[in-house]
Amino acid sequence: MPQTFVIAQGGGPTAVINQTLAGIVLEARRRHPGAKVLGARHGVRGIRDGDYVDLSDIPEEQLRRIAATPSAALGSTRDKPDAAYCDVVLSGLKKVGADAFVYIGGNDTAGTQQILTDASGGGMAFVHAPKTIDNDLMENDHTPGFISAAEFVAGAFLSIDLDFRALPGIYVGIVMGRHAGFLTAAAAAWRDEDSDGPHLLYVPERAFSVPRFVSDIKETMGRYGRCVVAISEGVSTADGRSLVESLVSPDRLERDAHGNVKLSGSDLNRALEQALAEGLPGTRARVDALGYVPRGYVGAVNHTDAQEAFDAGVFAVEVAERGGGSVALQEDDGKTVIRQVALSDVAGKTRHMPDDFMLTDVNHIAQPGLDYLKRLVPGKFPIGRPFV
Amino acid sequence: MPQTFVIAQGGGPTAVINQTLAGIVLEARRRHPGAKVLGARHGVRGIRDGDYVDLSDIPEEQLRRIAATPSAALGSTRDKPDAAYCDVVLSGLKKVGADAFVYIGGNDTAGTQQILTDASGGGMAFVHAPKTIDNDLMENDHTPGFISAAEFVAGAFLSIDLDFRALPGIYVGIVMGRHAGFLTAAAAAWRDEDSDGPHLLYVPERAFSVPRFVSDIKETMGRYGRCVVAISEGVSTADGRSLVESLVSPDRLERDAHGNVKLSGSDLNRALEQALAEGLPGTRARVDALGYVPRGYVGAVNHTDAQEAFDAGVFAVEVAERGGGSVALQEDDGKTVIRQVALSDVAGKTRHMPDDFMLTDVNHIAQPGLDYLKRLVPGKFPIGRPFV
Structure with missing residues (x-):
């Protein structure tokens, strides 16, 4: 013993x-x-x-x-x-x-x-x-x-969506997650009606494309007059490169001690801001990384x-x-x-979101994913529906 | 009637x-x-x-x-x-x-x-x-x-400081506030011991200088092996220009409908990241804007x-x-x-933090400021002191 x-x-x-x-x-x-x-x-x-x-x-x-x-x-x-x-x-x-x-x-x-x-x-x-x-x-x-972090993220996006109902525009929130999109998907856990944000989710399990990102947001702006987006820091383009690697020149990429590219930081924020400024000129847009607060608030x-x-x-x-x-x-x-x-x-392996957790045609969560999240993070803040 | x-x-x-x-x-x-x-x-x-x-x-x-x-x-x-x-x-x-x-x-x-x-x-x-x-x-x-937002900010910085005790480095959190530093100062409301972060506060009521910022952080790193900083998005350099105006070329500055310079955004993050990369090369550093979450979480x-x-x-x-x-x-x-x-x-006027709320020689809160904050946001999360 x-x-x-x-x-x-x-x-x-x-x-x-x-x-x-x-x-x-x-x-x-x-x-x-x-x-x-x-x-x-x-x-x-x-x-x-x-x-x-x-x-x-x-x-x-x-x-x-x-x-x-x-x-x-x-x-x-x-x-x-x-x-x-x-x-x-x-x-x-x-x-x-x-x-x-x-x-x-x-x-x-x-x-x-x-x-x-x-x-x-x-x-x-x-x-x-x-x-x-x-x-x-x-x-x-x-x-x-996970549950505590997911609850924070769900609450943060519920709050941000209420904020953007009051003062419309585009909000892009970058969520931690290098290979798996669970925490980003949690942003949608407490949505109630179709018009509620986040309206779009981008996770590492789906190939990311900037033109698609811009057109998705345009469509959402047309429908609801605002657009709240949750995106994993680890999303990758179809060629397998992380978004920051796709958008930032190689000599400017920051790496950690293990040679892993630093996914978040102002380069990613700026690249997304620029994509929005070019694709939807004149529209109020804000890109923020939620950063470390969700993991230990x-x-x-x-x-x-x-x-x-x-x-x-x-x-x-x-x-x-x-x-x-x-x-x-x-x-x-x-x-x-x-x-x-x-x-x-378990060692050195990564569990991804099951494929049926995300819709295939739209960048959003599917019912099995929502069921999973609702089991782990049932809603806890009753919301009075705004008048706008 | x-x-x-x-x-x-x-x-x-x-x-x-x-x-x-x-x-x-x-x-x-x-x-x-x-x-x-x-x-x-x-x-x-x-x-x-x-x-x-x-x-x-x-x-x-x-x-x-x-x-x-x-x-x-x-x-x-x-x-x-x-x-x-x-x-x-x-x-x-x-x-x-x-x-x-x-x-x-x-x-x-x-x-x-x-x-x-x-x-x-x-x-x-x-x-x-x-x-x-x-x-x-x-x-x-x-x-x-204010009280709700201040409580969120106090809790976020308490949490971030615990995070950076575990994995040391520099954290710079940008807090809303164009002209007044109350909300940024609230980051320090729940500090308990001298070694607790945030270790430095930069508010609009005090002139900001990049060299001083870098030397402050160097000193803190030398003393505690980590440095947690809270900075108002509205800090200005001694010439009266906002930090983002001082650091970003005029043709790249974004403005809102009223001609106000957009204070937060990737430009400010990047400028601060660069100052740290040059002043403290090789040190893990993270710059994040807390963004909209504090005002309505x-x-x-x-x-x-x-x-x-x-x-x-x-x-x-x-x-x-x-x-x-x-x-x-x-x-x-x-x-x-x-x-x-x-x-x-009240109309069109701005109340600043009383001068005695901040120390004069160090970028940190003074006792009258702390007393004020503790009256409004008394601590509510009892913390077990970490072993590091």
């Missing part, structure tokens, strides 16, 4: 990733009295550098307060360790006598756990606990962090999301006892159940 | 402007049974065009639901009528037999009411009911709409704000009976009281 747990958090923060942390710590202490529970600061980087916070004796009350606080309390990292980095991490884990390492994160994080499992030769349990606002983990119905922590994230952490301790694997939120007869799945089924 | 009321909403929407609308309608009907209450669509434009919705018999339940819904249910306008336009509006008001016109809006709206008062020659009551997230109306301690409608906005509407009916004027929220011994003030004291 594990006596020394190491826990870390990887990738982008969410509103509820600290619930998972608290779930792991409290369950590990409950099932293994006297166990040592170490939190590595900034993901695997903390293990590499021997930078830990001892969570063995932190009062439960303090942990519960941290659990209710968005973002990653241990710090996070974008490091995706290769084999050599993983060797250093393995040595670090052995140095502190770890029996189990639970890493909370997305598919890259699961990938790290897969590499560590393969390299360790046994004797240590590697567990992946799910987390991502992108909702793009295989084997999962949805992921901890203190005012939009969803209760179900928080509970599921906590429960995923609790279950991760059981998976550690079983020797390791990945924790998944699955759907069973309308209810969320937490199950163990193989790391290899 | 007025028997026909016309009501309109002007300028940017807020989270609670419909509370004021409901307050006026319900109070006018209560005090004047059988009165005709007309809502003009899209501000004075609706009066000009004879475009009204009859609010005389709308069920109270429906009005209450609309009151709780952000944005302007009657629609709004950016039209600032000149004398000729005002003549057309006066004729329109006479055509429907208006005894009183209540216009909900900011200082431009008060200006319209002043012109109409002067042009009408008596016989009709012109009332200005306050509304603005900018909090920049003279004679007011604060304005309906359904999830951040503050209860006190809603009640005060409703009460301001109720009081506006009394001001109409007294012959017209402006409604103001004032502070008396720590309590908010609603009083009548002269239109001329």
Whole structure:
């Protein structure tokens, strides 16, 4: 039975990733009295550098307060360790006598756990606990962090649409999501009538074309006198290039440490603004990136999301006892159940929106997609219909 | 006694402007049974065009639901009528037999009411009911709409700071506000310790300089390893030009119908991104405009704000009976009281932050500013301190 747990958090923060942390710590202490529970600061980087916070004796009350606080309390990292980095991490884990390492994160994080499992030769349990606002983990119905972010996005677009009813024009809101459009689709979760925005959704699962974008908006302006658009930062043109790569000259593209093109930023905003200025001259238009607020806004922590994230952490301790694997939120007869799945089924893979979630002829959500979203983020703000 | 009321909403929407609308309608009907209450669509434009919705018999339940819904249910306008336009509006008001016109809006709206008062020659009551997230109306301690927007901004920056603790770098968030920095300052309302962001505030009341901006951020990065910045879209350089005018060539500047330079947009984002890329090369940096979400997010409608906005509407009916004027929220011994003030004291004027609200040597809030904000937006999300 594990006596020394190491826990870390990887990738982008969410509103509820600290619930998972608290779930792991409290369950590990409950099932293994006297166990040592170490939190590595900034993901695997903390293990590499021997930078830990001892969570063995932190009062439960303090942990519960941290659990209710968005973002990653241990710090996070974008490091995706290769084999050599993983060797250093393995040595670090052995140095502190770890029996189990639970890493909370997305598919890259699961990938790290897969590499560590393969390299360790046994004797240590590697567990992946799910987390991502992108909702793009295989084997999962949805992921901890998604519901809160989706609720924020749904509310933001409901609000923006009311704003643009009052002062008409074009609004384009850029939503996070490199490969999967779930969070962007959530912008439409709380629409009520046909005239309600967002009127158009552009997601990575559908090829993007600027001329089509402009003509879609023209048509919507003609019909409703305003147009509210939600677009994923990760939309790609038919040639497979991201929109920002299609629109910005190669020498001006910004990249992160992994060589990934920086999808959002003023270049994307400007390119979309210019397309609108040329295609619909003289029409009031605003392009904004929602940015980081949706993934951890203190005012939009969803209760179900928080509970599921906590429960995923609790279950991760059981998976550690079983020797390791990945924790998944699955759907069973309308209810969320937490199950163990193989790391290899999650690691490095991306779950896209099912094809039938989006209409084929119009850039908008289809009924199955709406049903899915309404199950996860039922409307919570009753709206009085405006007079315009 | 007025028997026909016309009501309109002007300028940017807020989270609670419909509370004021409901307050006026319900109070006018209560005090004047059988009165005709007309809502003009899209501000004075609706009066000009004879475009009204009859609010005389709308069920109270429906009005209450609309009151709780952000944005302007009657629609709004950016039209600032000149004398000729005002003549057309006066004729329109006479055509429907208006005894009183209540216009909900900011200082431009008060200006319209002043012109109409002067042009009408008596016989009709012109009332200005306050509304603005900018909090920049003279004679007011604060304005309906500000508290909700300030609470959103405080929560957004608290959340962003937690995010950047987890994944360090520079964040610059652009906040609405052309002439007054109250809403940007609200970003600091919920800071708890010195290391908490936002670490820097740039407001229109202080001259902005790019070199100073860069050196401020460098210093903060050296101290805390991250830097969260809140900046008003309306900051100006020492020569009095807005930042976007200072940074963007004149032929590329966008202007609205009134000739006002469009302050936000990708040009401003890009100019700030470039300043950071040059001044702090290789440092992760993100520049985002919070955009329209703060002014009407359904999830951040503050209860006190809603009640005060409703009460301001109720009081506006009394001001109409007294012959017209402006409604103001004032502070008396720590309590908010609603009083009548002269239109001329509000019309076309801008209230800036008192000089002692900001420090003089550092771009940050001073204790009197913080005390003011804490009175209006006391913290509401208890935070568990992160381990990083």
